Amino acid sequence: MELVAIAIFVVALAALALDWAHRTKIALGGAAAMVLVGAIDQEQAVEAIDWPTLGLLAGMMVIVALTEPTGFFTYVALKATQISRGQPVALVLLLSLMTGVLSAFLDNLTSILLVVPITLLIADILRIPPIPLVLIQVLASNIGGTATLIGDPPNILIGSHRPELSFMDFIVNLAPVAIFTLLVASGLLALVYRSRLRPAPERAAQIAALDPARDMRSATKVKRTLAVLAGTIIAFFLHAPLHLEPAVVALVGATVMLFVAADDVEDALSRVEWSTLLFFMGLFVMVGALVEQGVIADIAENLAELTGDSSVAEGMVVLWGSALGSALVDNIPFTTAMLPVVDSIQGEEFDDGLWWALALGACFGGNATMIAAAANVAATGILERTGYRVSFLQFLVVGLPITILSLLIATAYLLLFQL
Amino acid sequence: MALRDLDLTDASVQQTAALADAVKKLFAARVPTLAVLDDECRVVGILSERDVLRAVFPGYLSEIRHSAFLTDDAAALEELAQRARDQPVSEFMRESEVLETSDSQIHAAERLMHSGDDALPVVEKERFVGMLSVAGLCHARLDRLQS
Numbered sequence: 209m210e211l212v213a214i215a216i217f218v219v220a221l222a223a224l225a226l227d228w229a230h231r232t233k234i235a236l237g238g239a240a241a242m243v244l245v246g247a248i249d250q251e252q253a254v255e256a257i258d259w260p261t262l263g264l265l266a267g268m269m270v271i272v273a274l275t276e277p278t279g280f281f282t283y284v285a286l287k288a289t290q291i292s293r294g295q296p297v298a299l300v301l302l303l304s305l306m307t308g309v310l311s312a313f314l315d316n317l318t319s320i321l322l323v324v325p326i327t328l329l330i331a332d333i334l335r336i337p338p339i340p341l342v343l344i345q346v347l348a349s350n351i352g353g354t355a356t357l358i359g360d361p362p363n364i365l366i367g368s369h370r371p372e373l374s375f376m377d378f379i380v381n382l383a384p385v386a387i388f389t390l391l392v393a394s395g396l397l398a399l400v401y402r403s404r405l406r407p408a409p410e411r412a413a414q415i416a417a418l419d420p421a422r423d424m425r426s427a428t429k430v431k432r433t434l435a436v437l438a439g440t441i442i443a444f445f446l447h448a449p450l451h452l453e454p455a456v457v458a459l460v461g462a463t464v465m466l467f468v469a470a471d472d473v474e475d476a477l478s479r480v481e482w483s484t485l486l487f488f489m490g491l492f493v494m495v496g497a498l499v500e501q502g503v504i505a506d507i508a509e510n511l512a513e514l515t516g517d518s519s520v521a522e523g524m525v526v527l528w529g530s531a532l533g534s535a536l537v538d539n540i541p542f543t544t545a546m547l548p549v550v551d552s553i554q555g556e557e558f559d560d561g562l563w564w565a566l567a568l569g570a571c572f573g574g575n576a577t578m579i580a581a582a583a584n585v586a587a588t589g590i591l592e593r594t595g596y597r598v599s600f601l602q603f604l605v606v607g608l609p610i611t612i613l614s615l616l617i618a619t620a621y622l623l624l625f626q627l
Numbered sequence: 628m629a630l631r632d633l634d635l636t637d638a639s640v641q642q643t644a645a646l647a648d649a650v651k652k653l654f655a656a657r658v659p660t661l662a663v664l665d666d667e668c669r670v671v672g673i674l675s676e677r678d679v680l681r682a683v684f685p686g687y688l689s690e691i692r693h694s695a696f697l698t699d700d701a702a703a704l705e706e707l708a709q710r711a712r713d714q715p716v717s718e719f720m721r722e723s724e725v726l727e728t729s730d731s732q733i734h735a736a737e738r739l740m741h742s743g744d745d746a747l748p749v750v751e752k753e754r755f756v757g758m759l760s761v762a763g764l765c766h767a768r769l770d771r772l773q774s
Contacts, residue, residue, distance in 0.1 A: 282693040325690035332685055333700070414700070423693035594686035 213247040213501040217494055217545075221537045225579060232483040235490025235541075248497035256496025260368035260455040262485050265315075267458025268358060272318045273479030274469040275437050278430040279423035281310070285326040286420035294334070294412025296405040300344055300398035303327065307345040308352025308390045311583075312383075313441050316353035316360050320346060320583040324590045333415055334407035339596055341405065343606050344397045346587045347575050351393060351614060353583075354571035355379065355386035357454055358444060361582060362534075362543040362570035366563055367454060369547045373563060374448035381564050385621040389572070389614045397610070433469045436461065484582075491544045499548050508552030515553075519561065522553055523627040524619065526565040531573030531615055535580045539570040546570070561626035568618040576611040578603040630735055630749050631728035633767050635757025638746075639664050642671055642717040649716045650679055658760040662748040663720045668755050670748045672720035682711045682719045725750045726759060732768075735759055 220238035224231055242248050248256065275281075288306050292299035303323075310319040324342055331338035353359030357367035357378040367373055424430050440461030443450070447457050470476035498504050515521035526546070533542040543566065550562050574581030578588055578600050584607075588598045638656040640649045642663050653661055653676060660675040681689060685707065688694065724742060726735055728751040738747060739761050746760035 277692065279693045282691070282696075286696065325687055328687035329685075329691060329694075329697075332687065332703070335703075414698075418696045418698070420696055422696040590690055594690060 209245070209247055210501040210503055212245055213242060213497050214503055216241045216245070216247070217498055217503075220494060221541060224541060225537045227579070230483070231538075232487045232490070235487045235494065237490075239490040239493035242494055242497035248493065248500045252500060253493045253496060256499070257489050257492045258365070258368050260453055261364055261492075262488060263455035264358065264364055264368060264458045265361075265488070266480050266485060267455065267460075267462040268315055268318065269480045269484075270462035270476060271437060271440060271458070271465050272314055272322070274465045274476055275433055276322060277469075278433050280430065280434060281322045282326050283420045283424060284310075285323055285330065286415075286418060289330050289334075289415055290418070290420070293416070294407050294409065296336075296402040296407075297398040299405060300341070300401060301394050303330075303341065304344050304348035304394040304397070305390065307348040308355075308386075308394075311349040311352040312355040312359045312386075315358055315364070316349035316581070316583045317586055319353075320349050320587050321590075323349075324587050328590075328594055330415070333418075334411045336405045336407050339591065339598060339602075340397075340401045340606075342587055342591055343598070343603065344394065344401070346584050347397070347607065347610050348390060348394055349583050350571060350574045350581050351386055351390045354389075354568060355383040356444075358458070360567075360571045360574070361540045362574075363567050365540070365543050365547060366567055370558075370563060371453065372558060373560060375444045375454060376448060377560065378567075379445075381560065381626070382567060385568070385618060389617045392617065393610050393614060396613070397606075429469065433465070436465045436468050439464075488540070488544075491541050495544045495548065498545065504545070504548040505552055508549050511549070511553055519559065520623065520627045523561055523565040523622050526550060526553070526562055527569040527618060527622060528615065530566050530569030531576065531611065534570045534573030535576030535611070538579055539574045539581050543570045561622065564626055565618075565622055568622070569615070572611055572614040572618060575607045575614070576604070577607060580607075628732050629728060630726060630730050630732065630759060631751070631756075633732070633759065633763065635749055635759055636746075636763060638662065638758045639748075639755055640674065640716055641666075642715065642720065644716050645713050646679070646682060646716060646719060647712040649674055650683075653679065656758075658746040658758045658763070660744055660746040660758060660760070662755050662758055663716055664755055669753055670723070670725050670750055670755050672717070673723040673744065673748060674716055674720045675744055675746075678719050678721060682714075683708055723748065727751065728756055732764060735764060739764065 216238055220234055223229065223234045243250060243253050284306060288302040289299060292302050307319055307323050323345060327341050327345060328338050331341055357363050357375045363378060440457060443457045444454060447454055466473060466476060511525060515525055530542060530546055546566055550566055554562050578584050591598055636656060636658045638658045639662040640652055642665060649661060660673050662670050663672040663674055665671050726738060726747050726749045728749055746758045749756045749759050
């Protein structure tokens, strides 16, 4: 049975990596197969689902969907472009910092869906190629999302799985290294692309003449909506002293947002991406079956043998291993499978360093290939719909060097401060 | 009362025709959608006013929700129009369901409600007969009443 469970999981991962069908179909198909062959029984399958992760995701989806119509994100992106005054280095730095900060507080996938269309518009007005600009933003969103518990799906998974790690713990342990990496990576990319992204002076003048506030029409509603968003983010910072789980913060924030900003509840709730939530559910059941069959314990045992008793070796294997795994199969399923592995490796004694290694490996690894993170898939999807095709190789050429650079920074950080 | 009893609109374009010619036909036709046909008069798709809108204006517009701050960049718009003008209709058309001349009017009404398009092609023995629009169908119902 153990081999059957492994086979189902490997086929599902291959199907996800090769894009054989929609990812939700694959995850649900794999979960159904695990239950039907008896790799996990029905009650255990339900228990394997991590409801806090789903609550956190659903809550944030509603909050962002209701904030988007305010025009606030468009305003911020346009302002950033105006401040850059057509200087390519400033433009790249500002747009990637903006994306990084948005990703940290809204999650990177949502941020990418919000900013990429505006970036296409900005590139069109400035008459500069949009693809490098969008790729830089994708990299920035994966790095920026690393900074918080809600910034990137791997962190949401880790934070929901280990309640001892609070929002502030993520900020204290990951934000400094994420900010440093974001500055180094965007600075480097800005230098590499500066000649290609230089607009003609008259184009920059055209952007300067725009009035970004023109779309923020109903001022009171905008203020109220943004206040709820800000309140939710503040509540995330305080969730541990308030004894509230992050999922509760997100769901309460979403509920308040429904009262304040949703004229039509049905319409607001239709913005919840159910396919994404079901994708997570399928993954949880598949990984639950691997745990039941002892596969995860075997992997952890092998890793423990490999690393001996050295926490440094364990941390390095988790960091680089998760980056490689994420690059090959997408960091969401990979992290889901790694959660019980890291549980086993650390044994009885809780060691937060290993969890930061997993977060850094999976989030930074998300930049390596086009399929490594959901944000990458979403961004290249928007580009394709609007007439700009990005090939796997084209992404790899930019993504892989940045991934290696950021993993080196993460290695130094973990060795110096965590392991 | 099958669809063959109605006054259908002959609004179609060959799939190899240039977009500019299709837009001319759309502008003159009484329906918001053209049937796109192959050499043998079979329906291979439809081209609606919205499809043309997306062809003549920047692609990213369908992805953004805010644009009140934008001003017209005459040169850029002209460049885009130049590029779209001579492209074949097949580049911009969409797949569409078709109605049969033997279909009932009430079935046509249900399909028009749910298809998302304001007009659908009607075929007989796989050959295009005409377009049935919402206005065409409703006009026929109300006109009967008056006469």
